[in-house]
Amino acid sequence: MSASxxxxxxxxxxxxxxxxxxxxxxxxxGSGLSKAYISEFRNGKRNFKPSEQALLRSYLEAEYAEQGEDFPEEQEASDQELLNGLGGMVKRITRPAILLSEDVPAAQVEKLTDLIEANRLKVGDILNTEFAKGGFFGGEFSETTENAIREIFALLALNYVAILMLQGRNIARKLPEGAQPKTMGDWLSGYLAASPLADLLPEADPADAEAEAA
Structure with missing residues (x-):
């Protein structure tokens, strides 16, 4: 694997x-990435895709090379060194990450991670909108506020399903056209068929379709 x-x-x-x-x-x-993306990544609020990581790494390597220096690789202390240095009162915590299944094609990973990030940004925008009167403990929501709340939870739910798909743990599937839901899983699959995840859902198991026909 190359350094970049x-x-x-x-x-x-x-x-x-x-x-x-x-x-x-x-x-x-220098890297071709947006200032907002750079700031969020620097503050630990954003994960870069492999292509974005490569752009950033290449730019920084070139800048170090101009100074006659090598890019400083991160050196991690061993668990025992950390324990010795802090008297045993230490617990290693890594940055949050999504575990990817090797069975998920790279193109699908790219689409799912793009969708997750787009939904995260949408949620952020909605959270910054004005809350119009009422609340959970008194009064009634305005129509605008109620719609915003619904959209927040819908986006969060889509991201949860997308993360499960990245892990190879599909909880929804493509249903035959016109199929009537028989389980809550069928209902969820039908709901997602009208969402941005529609084209990424796995095909229904042929054995299940034959069983239903029988």
């Missing part, structure tokens, strides 16, 4: 900014 494919951690980006005296704007311009 190893990516960059938020900590490495912070260190590079100090070492090379780089602003967020300069990093964004």
């Amino acid at each position: 494919k190893r990516g960059v951690t938020p900590e490495q980006l912070q260190q590079a900014a100090k070492d090379l005296n780089l602003t967020v704007a300069a990093i964004a311009e």
Whole structure:
């Protein structure tokens, strides 16, 4: 694996900014990524796709090379070293990540992760909208507020299903056209058929279809 494919951690980006005296704007311009994306990644609020990681890594490597230096690889202390240094009062915590199934095609992974990120940004925008009168403990929601609440939970639910799909744990499937739901799973599948996940749902098991026909 080449160096550029190893990516960059938020900590490495912070260190590079100090070492090379780089602003967020300069990093964004040099890597071709947006300033907002760079800031969120640097603060641990965003994960970059492999293609974005490669752009950022290549840019930083080139900047270090101009200074006659190598990109500083992150060196992790062993668990025993951490325990010794902190008197045994330590518990390693890694950054949150999504475990990917090897059975999920790369193209589908790309589409699912793009969808998850787009939904996250939509939720953020909705959370910044004004809450119009009422609340859970008094009064009634305005129609705008009620619709916003519904949309938030729908987007969060879509992301949950997308994460399960990335793990190879599908809880919905494509149903035959005109099929009537017989279980809650069928209802969920029908609901998702009208969502951005529609084309990514797995095909129904032929054995199930034969059983239903019988």
